[in-house]
Amino acid sequence: MTPTSAEGSEGRLFLTEEGAPRAFVIVSSARSGSNLLVSYLRQVSQAACFGEILRGEFPSKPGWDTLAGRLDLPESARELHRSDLTAFWELVLSRGLRRRRWVGAKVFYYHREENAVWSRFEAPDHRVLHLWRDSTFDQYVSRLLAVESGEWKAGDGSAELRVVFDRDDYLRYRDGIRAGMERTRARFGGSERFVDIEYRQLNDHVFVEDLLLALFGERIAVEETLRRQRGRPKLDYLVNAEAAEPFAEDTLSGGFNEA
Numbered sequence: 001m002t003p004t005s006a007e008g009s010e011g012r013l014f015l016t017e018e019g020a021p022r023a024f025v026i027v028s029s030a031r032s033g034s035n036l037l038v039s040y041l042r043q044v045s046q047a048a049c050f051g052e053i054l055r056g057e058f059p060s061k062p063g064w065d066t067l068a069g070r071l072d073l074p075e076s077a078r079e080l081h082r083s084d085l086t087a088f089w090e091l092v093l094s095r096g097l098r099r100r101r102w103v104g105a106k107v108f109y110y111h112r113e114e115n116a117v118w119s120r121f122e123a124p125d126h127r128v129l130h131l132w133r134d135s136t137f138d139q140y141v142s143r144l145l146a147v148e149s150g151e152w153k154a155g156d157g158s159a160e161l162r163v164v165f166d167r168d169d170y171l172r173y174r175d176g177i178r179a180g181m182e183r184t185r186a187r188f189g190g191s192e193r194f195v196d197i198e199y200r201q202l203n204d205h206v207f208v209e210d211l212l213l214a215l216f217g218e219r220i221a222v223e224e225t226l227r228r229q230r231g232r233p234k235l236d237y238l239v240n241a242e243a244a245e246p247f248a249e250d251t252l253s254g255g256f257n258e259a
Contacts, residue, residue, distance in 0.1 A: 022102055022125055022126065022127055023093050023102070023103055023104060023125055023126045023127070024049075024102060024103075024104035024126065024127040024128070024129060024215075025104055025105055025106070025107055025121050025126060025127075025128055025129070026038065026041075026049075026104065026105070026106040026107070026129045026131060027107055027108075027109065027121075027128055027129070027130050027131070027184050027188070028106065028107075028108060028109075028130070028131040028132065029108050029109050029110075029132070029133075029139070029177055029180060030108060030143060030146075031133065031139045031142040031143045031146065032131050032132060032133040032139065032199055033131060033133065033199045033202045034106055034131055036202050036224060036225075037129070037131055037197070037202060038051060038106060039224060040202075040208055040212065040220070040222055040224070041104065041212075043212075043220045043222070044102070044212060044216045044218050044220060045218060046100050046101035046102060046216065046218070047100055047101070047102040047103070047104065047216060048096045048099065048100040048102070048103045048104070049103075049104045049105070049106075050067065050092070050096075050103075050104070050105040050106070051063065051105065051106050052105070052106050052107065052108070052111065053067055053092065053105050054085060054088075054089065054105060054107050054111060054112065054117060055107070055108070055111045055112065056082075056111070056112055058081065059078045059081050059082070064078070067092075071091075071092060071095035071096060072095065073091065073092075073095065077091060085112060085115050085116070085117040086115075086116050086117045086119075086120050089105075089117050089120060090120075092105070102216065104127075104129075108180075109176075109177070109179075109180025109181075109183070109184065110176070110180065118187075121188065122187065122188065124193070126193065127193050127194075127195065127215070128184070128188040128193060128194050128195070129195045129197060130181075130184050130185070130188070130189075130194065130195065130196050130197065131197045131198075131199070132177075132181050132196075132197075132198060132199065132252065133198070133199035133252075134198055134199065134200070134251045134252050134253050134254075135250065135251055136173070136174040136177050136178070136250050136251065136252060136256070137170075137174075137234065137244070137247050137248050137249070137250045138234050139177065140170050140173050140174065141163070141165075141234040141237060141238065141244075142234070143173075144163040144165075144237075145161060145163060145237060148161060148163050149161055161237060162237055162238065162239050163237060163238060163239065164238070164239050164240060165238045165239075165240050165241070165243050165244040167243055167244075167247075170244075170247060174247075174250060174256060177252070178252060178256075181252060195211070195215070197211075202225075203225050205222050205223075208222050209221065209222055234248070235248060246259040247259070
């Protein structure tokens, strides 16, 4: 299902035929606008949208205490996260649905990709929001800048930060992103339970508002926009721009330069 086809369905896409609540998961990769999508979803009054709570390292992160306090999770939840991620996810859903009609989280393609919890996302009571960024080159350079600067949200657009482009590393990266996208579409696509969203569409407020109305039955006046981490063209941030230039037009929709 495409995002535009969701328009006008008045929230039915996130309900069972009996009107029961739905769970949802954002499937994406880093530097794709997923934080912005989470912030939009958190504006829906009856939706709770958590972040990367299913990643392996999450119990050791500061966000664990916030989640545990909000959902009143037992101490055993930390071990459950390690030993039975599906059961942990069910616990989060059961606690979250006491207060909200919909509960969701964010997971990247490569987060515990062999774990059984991914099969749980295929169940009829789940919806998958697949967010992807067409330019793998822009996404890769954005990731380099974030790692180098330590700023994973938009930083100072005037900063003179420059990074080194590693051809082999980039080729592995873009192949991994393409594989993740194809795997997600093959596994979850082709049904009304799947919504495909491209990075740039998050800047279209009419699109976002129509999407939220279709999914949740609630129109939200959104105001945020994508903030680029740096304001200049991506090649400007590379020490060895000439090595990267053949790949600057790589896109998931249009294909890759195989040079």
